[in-house]
Amino acid sequence: MKPIDSSSVTQASIVGSAFVGWFLLAFVFLYIVLSPYYFFSSGEPQLCDYLILLGVFFTIIDISYRKVFFLTSSATAFTLLLIALSLWSLMVNLAWGLTLADSMRFIKNSQYIIFNSLLAFMLLYINDNYVVPVKKAVLYGFLVSVLILLLLQPYFESDFARARLSFNNPNQLAYFSLISFIVLSSVREETFYLGLRLLGCAISLWFLLISVSISALLSTIPIFILLFFYILKSVRSNPLLFAMLSMLSLLLALFIYAYFDVNQLINSMMNSQTGEIITSRAGRVDELVSNANEQRGYYRFFEYPEYLVFGAGQGFESRYGGMEIHSSFFSIWFYYGVPGLVLMFAILMFPLYRMTLPNIAVTASYSLYGITHLGWRFTLIWILISLLILKDPAGRGNEF
Numbered sequence: 001m002k003p004i005d006s007s008s009v010t011q012a013s014i015v016g017s018a019f020v021g022w023f024l025l026a027f028v029f030l031y032i033v034l035s036p037y038y039f040f041s042s043g044e045p046q047l048c049d050y051l052i053l054l055g056v057f058f059t060i061i062d063i064s065y066r067k068v069f070f071l072t073s074s075a076t077a078f079t080l081l082l083i084a085l086s087l088w089s090l091m092v093n094l095a096w097g098l099t100l101a102d103s104m105r106f107i108k109n110s111q112y113i114i115f116n117s118l119l120a121f122m123l124l125y126i127n128d129n130y131v132v133p134v135k136k137a138v139l140y141g142f143l144v145s146v147l148i149l150l151l152l153q154p155y156f157e158s159d160f161a162r163a164r165l166s167f168n169n170p171n172q173l174a175y176f177s178l179i180s181f182i183v184l185s186s187v188r189e190e191t192f193y194l195g196l197r198l199l200g201c202a203i204s205l206w207f208l209l210i211s212v213s214i215s216a217l218l219s220t221i222p223i224f225i226l227l228f229f230y231i232l233k234s235v236r237s238n239p240l241l242f243a244m245l246s247m248l249s250l251l252l253a254l255f256i257y258a259y260f261d262v263n264q265l266i267n268s269m270m271n272s273q274t275g276e277i278i279t280s281r282a283g284r285v286d287e288l289v290s291n292a293n294e295q296r297g298y299y300r301f302f303e304y305p306e307y308l309v310f311g312a313g314q315g316f317e318s319r320y321g322g323m324e325i326h327s328s329f330f331s332i333w334f335y336y337g338v339p340g341l342v343l344m345f346a347i348l349m350f351p352l353y354r355m356t357l358p359n360i361a362v363t364a365s366y367s368l369y370g371i372t373h374l375g376w377r378f379t380l381i382w383i384l385i386s387l388l389i390l391k392d393p394a395g396r397g398n399e400f
Helices: 011-034 047-066 073-099 103-108 111-129 134-155 170-186 194-211 214-218 221-237 239-259 262-271 273-283 285-290 328-348 357-372 379-389
Strands: none
Touching: 011 047, 011 111, 011 134, 011 379, 047 111, 073 103, 073 111, 073 328, 073 379, 111 134, 111 379, 134 170, 134 194, 134 379, 170 194, 170 214, 170 221, 170 357, 170 379, 194 214, 214 357, 221 357, 328 357, 357 379
């Protein structure tokens, strides 16, 4: 891989390149918009996944046509990690598949890592080879996605006490909402309007509340700390704007106090079904923590230590209890051993190669959620990590 000599690029090729870039980016945008809608069981490809496969197909064709393309040093290093993890997962699953005479079941489970790696590479490729606003397109994708889901919310009925909307279970809604909130609040894009950010963040937080996921709600804390520092910076750089926003906030608070019974409003919220569930789950935190070893599958590390070095592979779960391990870090360690853990940890922590405050806060947020949930299979997290790695034409990353 080597950079294209910009002096040899003609005006016609620039226009053509822009068209191809937008064409490939459209697949990512549509994927984000359609990602909340689950038509099949969890773990199976959804309709939106085929859009990414089609986009990857056209990306490969474009690379073959160009014969030369450019990736920044950080994108190249990240791509090598993706390739290494994909190959290692294939090797582990193939070895266990041959040993237990069921290769396809094991190899099928490598599809999550390979699929997500291809999508991450596709984003890096588009950003580094075409003059198109990748971050802005992704931000609008998440905004449109949460807006449509909000409009459709009344049409989704659930037999769960916790809302799940178009997802198969409440935890999927929680993770989607958390990632949407992180992206819309923390990804740097100067031309994306502040009002749209606030709207998207408010909707995402609403979805987080109705999903009643304590883990997801706690995982927003690093982002709120980041926003606090952002407000402090805004005060120093634009005190007039801060004064105006403070006045508007004060007027809104006075309006609510004057025209609403605040105590009754709070009681109504807490006595609602969502409020009661949040209160109940918050009161059971000690119980949930004490039962995590059994419910999350952590006990396998003590009962099946023989799998910890090279991994148990993903398949024939009856060998070790028949249930997935609900943790991004622990599951990758158990399934793919120490090499898999090192590679996945390097991928999840890769944004910290640029120690900016947003990157630290975002990495801390999705890592907190990943402690108690199997998050690395969720494709949107790979889009988020890729966004933190992207650089604009001026070489800037995701900093204030």
